[in-house]
Amino acid sequence: MSPTNYLLLSALLFSIGTVGVLVRRNAIVVFMCVELMLNAVNLSLVTFSRINGSLDGQVMAFFVMVVAAAEVVVGLSIIMAIFRTRRTASVDDANLLKY
Amino acid sequence: MGSQSFSDALGVDYGALAPLLIVLGGACVSVLLEAVLPRVRRRSVQLVFSLAVVVVALAAVIIRATSGAGDVVVLAGSLSVDAPGLFLWGTLLALAVPSVLMLADRSVEPGGVFVADPEALAEAQERVGAGSLRSTSSGLPSGTGTDTHGVVGRRGGAGPEPTTPPEMHTEIFPFVLFALGGMLAFSAANDLLTMFVALEVLSLPLYLLCGLARRRRLLSQEAAVKYFLLGAFASAFFLYGVALLYGYAGSVRLADIAASAAGPLRSDALLFAGLALLVVGLMFKASVGPFHTWTPDVYQGAPTPVTAFMAACTKVAAFGAILRVFTVAFGTTALEWRGVLWAVAIASMVIGTVLGITQTDLKRMVAYSSVAHAGFILIGCLAITPAGLSGTLFYLLAYGFTTIAILGLVSLVRSGDGEAGHLSGYAGLAQRSPVVAAALSFCLLALAGVPLTSGFTAKFAVFSAGLADGMAPLVIVGLVCSAIAAFFYLRVIVLMYFSDPAPDGPTVSLPGPMTTVAITLGVAVTLLLGVLPTAALEWAGAGTFLG
Amino acid sequence: MQGSAGLTAYVPLIVMFVLAGGFALFSVTAAPYIGPRRYNRAKLDTYECGIEPSPQPVVGGGRVPVAYYLTAMLFILFDIEMVFLYPFVINIDALGLFGLVEIVLFIGTVAFAYAYVWRRGGLDWT
Numbered sequence: 001m002s003p004t005n006y007l008l009l010s011a012l013l014f015s016i017g018t019v020g021v022l023v024r025r026n027a028i029v030v031f032m033c034v035e036l037m038l039n040a041v042n043l044s045l046v047t048f049s050r051i052n053g054s055l056d057g058q059v060m061a062f063f064v065m066v067v068a069a070a071e072v073v074v075g076l077s078i079i080m081a082i083f084r085t086r087r088t089a090s091v092d093d094a095n096l097l098k099y
Numbered sequence: 100m101g102s103q104s105f106s107d108a109l110g111v112d113y114g115a116l117a118p119l120l121i122v123l124g125g126a127c128v129s130v131l132l133e134a135v136l137p138r139v140r141r142r143s144v145q146l147v148f149s150l151a152v153v154v155v156a157l158a159a160v161i162i163r164a165t166s167g168a169g170d171v172v173v174l175a176g177s178l179s180v181d182a183p184g185l186f187l188w189g190t191l192l193a194l195a196v197p198s199v200l201m202l203a204d205r206s207v208e209p210g211g212v213f214v215a216d217p218e219a220l221a222e223a224q225e226r227v228g229a230g231s232l233r234s235t236s237s238g239l240p241s242g243t244g245t246d247t248h249g250v251v252g253r254r255g256g257a258g259p260e261p262t263t264p265p266e267m268h269t270e271i272f273p274f275v276l277f278a279l280g281g282m283l284a285f286s287a288a289n290d291l292l293t294m295f296v297a298l299e300v301l302s303l304p305l306y307l308l309c310g311l312a313r314r315r316r317l318l319s320q321e322a323a324v325k326y327f328l329l330g331a332f333a334s335a336f337f338l339y340g341v342a343l344l345y346g347y348a349g350s351v352r353l354a355d356i357a358a359s360a361a362g363p364l365r366s367d368a369l370l371f372a373g374l375a376l377l378v379v380g381l382m383f384k385a386s387v388g389p390f391h392t393w394t395p396d397v398y399q400g401a402p403t404p405v406t407a408f409m410a411a412c413t414k415v416a417a418f419g420a421i422l423r424v425f426t427v428a429f430g431t432t433a434l435e436w437r438g439v440l441w442a443v444a445i446a447s448m449v450i451g452t453v454l455g456i457t458q459t460d461l462k463r464m465v466a467y468s469s470v471a472h473a474g475f476i477l478i479g480c481l482a483i484t485p486a487g488l489s490g491t492l493f494y495l496l497a498y499g500f501t502t503i504a505i506l507g508l509v510s511l512v513r514s515g516d517g518e519a520g521h522l523s524g525y526a527g528l529a530q531r532s533p534v535v536a537a538a539l540s541f542c543l544l545a546l547a548g549v550p551l552t553s554g555f556t557a558k559f560a561v562f563s564a565g566l567a568d569g570m571a572p573l574v575i576v577g578l579v580c581s582a583i584a585a586f587f588y589l590r591v592i593v594l595m596y597f598s599d600p601a602p603d604g605p606t607v608s609l610p611g612p613m614t615t616v617a618i619t620l621g622v623a624v625t626l627l628l629g630v631l632p633t634a635a636l637e638w639a640g641a642g643t644f645l646g
Numbered sequence: 647m648q649g650s651a652g653l654t655a656y657v658p659l660i661v662m663f664v665l666a667g668g669f670a671l672f673s674v675t676a677a678p679y680i681g682p683r684r685y686n687r688a689k690l691d692t693y694e695c696g697i698e699p700s701p702q703p704v705v706g707g708g709r710v711p712v713a714y715y716l717t718a719m720l721f722i723l724f725d726i727e728m729v730f731l732y733p734f735v736i737n738i739d740a741l742g743l744f745g746l747v748e749i750v751l752f753i754g755t756v757a758f759a760y761a762y763v764w765r766r767g768g769l770d771w772t
Contacts, residue, residue: 007346014339021332030328037335041342048346057345060292062729064338067299069726071331073719074303078310078327080715082320131758134765 006047013040027079031072038068112173115180117159118188119283125152126276133269145272146203152276153199157192160185164638170645172289176352179289179423182642186492187286187419191412194499195279197507197617198408202271206611207510208517212402213268213311268311274304275408282412286419289427291341291351291377294420298337298384301416302330305409312402315517322400329393330383337380343373344428353428360432367435374429374436378443381424385417386466387473388447395458398466403518406462407506410469411499414476418495422480422488426644430483440481441573447474448580456587460520461509464587465502468546471584472498475577479561482568489640490560496635497545497553497628504621505542508535511608519605525591527600532607538622540592545625547585553628560636720763727756 013036020033042061049057113120129148136144163185170181205211281301288294310323345351347369348359360370379390386394398406429436451471458464476498479491512519512528512535519525529536545552558581565574610618628635734741734749741748763769 010342014335017335021328027324027328031331034328034331034335037332038338041335041338044339044342045345048342051346052349054349056350057342059733060341060345060351062733063292063296066726066729067296069722070303071299073723074306075327075331076715076719078306078320078323081310082324085316085320127755127758130762134758134762 003047003051007044010040010044010047013037013043027082028076031075031079035068035072038064038071112171112180114163114168115171115173116178117163118156118192119178119280119287121152121156121159122192122276122283123280125149125156126273126280129273129276133273141269142203142267145269146199149199149272149276150196153192153195153279157189157196160189160192164189170642172645176354177290177293178284178287179645180287181645183422183488183492183639183644184287184419186639186641187415187495188283190415190492190496190499191279191282191286193496194411194415194503195275195408197500197503197620198404198412199272199275200613200617201404201407201503201507201510202275204404204611204613204617205267207513207608207614208314211267212314212404213271214313271308271311274308278302278304278308278408279412282416285416286423288420288423289353291344291353294424295334295338295341298334298380298420301413302334302384305405305413306330308405308408309397309401311405318400319402322397325400326393326397333380333383333390336376336383340373340376340378340380343369343376347373353424356428357431360429370432371436375439377424378440381417381421382443385414385421385473385476386470387477388443388450388470391447391450391470391473394470395463395466398469399460399462399520403462403506403510407503410465410502410506414469414473415495415499418473418476418480418491421477422491423644425480426483426488433483437481440477441570444474444477444481444573445576447471447477448576449474452580452584455584458587459522461522461525461591462506462518462520464522464591465505465509468584468588469502471580472546474580475558475561478565478570478573478577481573482564482570484564484568485640485643486564486567487561488643489636490557490564492639493628493632493636494557494561496639497557497625500621500624500628501542501545501553502621504618504625505539505546507610507614507618507621508539508542510614511535511610512605513608514605522591522594523601524605526594526598526604528595528607530600531604535607536595538618540595541622542625543588543591545629547588548581549585551626551629553625553632556629556632556636716768720768724756724760727752 017033017035017037017040020036021030024030024033042064045057045061045064047057049055049061125148129145129152132145132148133141163180164182170179172179202213203211205214208214278301281297281299281304284297285294285301288297306323306327309326310320312319341351344356348356350356350359356370382388383390383393398410401409425433448471451467451469451474455464455467455471458467472494476491476494479487479494481487482490509520510518512524514524528539541552545554548554548558558577562574562577565577730752731749734745738745
């Protein structure tokens, strides 16, 4: 199968993630959509690695995974903290800061 | 293969890497200090240690810059220590000194911004004389989720003890050092993967710092959530850009991308799609134009010292990376993409100026002004000439110090429970505190770009570089926006000098030594760069990026 | 000869299996002898799958059990560092002493974070 298909799949997943971030209201779900975007990128990195015939892309996918894990921890703790003070994880309820 | 030859092949040049290694190593040691030190000594030790790390790293940068050592690419091409890179490092570390001082200060607000348990502190202050003031901080900062804030009845001392200063979240010091290390790496990154990792290393501590304030906790946490979600979103775009460019060039090194772009063989779709996505991520960090939406909320909600650190240092690091990407990786294709970024620069200047006029909160106003300034700085970045490079570097230095001074002054003007952010609180400030009003006016004039301040020199350098590179329309928009923006800076000054203070208006706190030093430094540098800009301009123009 | 040389390559794998099996057997046999024996009602109860539903948080007053969350997050953080050890092990000969020093530094960095979490009570399950 042509590697291009994986690139299309990756673009599709990235778009789904983007749309999810824009339309979903729960901070956790928004955050999961961001993770989907990162993993879509991983797929294209690995595919490009295969197309280009170099291993760099796979190593980069490792780095992305680690960074994503760190991001999960930081993000969930922030969401947790706001949930404990507000009792809600909806991004629409956080509306104190506005003009 | 021997170990020696391998490390040679990597290009580990400890002399060149010293500032980065010092800051990141210092951050690790700072985490360890946090673990082993007894609670009462943490703050003083951490403060002295962090300042020492920053100052030593700054000294290392200066030694490197004056030693005449050539530009090198180190760590297998992932970092480039060149003349503009050293200037950026010097700027970042110099800005970090007043930032750390402001973060650590406890004189302006009882217990400091990051006091661990404000309710306990308030209670203890009511019982002054009873002695025991010993609030216990809980395990980890609120970010990690184990603390039980506001639990009553965790007072320590059974008998009258000597009054100990209230505790604060000393985790801010390792956070700041890690963020600083990320910024240093970000502005020197010579390949896109390093740039991405550095981007996260600088962002993650900043997200947490935003949410750590315990007074006005809801605002602070809301700022953190917004910053985090949007930041993660933007870095995903950045990363997809990296992936596409890797697909295009078969490498993520900036020089290799430029080399591939020079060859006629490949299709340009991947290149320009990659560049577009990459730019979205970078512009977000630099709070440029239409990617600025997080800026006002986060600047307002975050604790003011964090805002100062973020506004000054993140901007320097982000524009450093933008300059490097534009010059090294995309300099050869500039003619094809520059038009789009003209639109971004214009959007940024117009949005920042127009929305800035309508603001009633000073911190939000500073945020929109930073969006407008990002547009001005972008003009310098788009002129891919030595003059554009040196002008942009100088602008970043000047803007950073002015912003830190302004936010330091903003933290001094307080009404009952916290900072008086609203502009009406500044009415008649000159009668209450002439010194604060004068300093604030001077800094606002610097942002407006009045002669004899650093802002004028910086704007002049950037605009003339833009004009020389054939961007006259952009420069005209920039000048018009500067003129309009001057209106809202002047409005604050008029308010401070020519209105009567409200009877129940805010008070002006007497700053402690640390905030005083930070503000004085900011004002002094703003004045110095305005009167005698030659030395700094020469250093900024000392060299070009090394691919 | 060819066949036996091909099989020799699998000897380390077999040794690994034997070691793993031996460790499992040893753990299971040794546990009753060296482990503490404490019986309580839950332990002697009939096993049923699924957990008992915890009390639902009353609006605004309930508590979110964060202990599990924190432990899970810490696990992910320390676990993901393995990603870098794997390529290192593959290339250990090429990387030599320099690589070893680097990886020790890397593990040391993680250990600093671990020390912080441990000393500040992040590992206490309460």
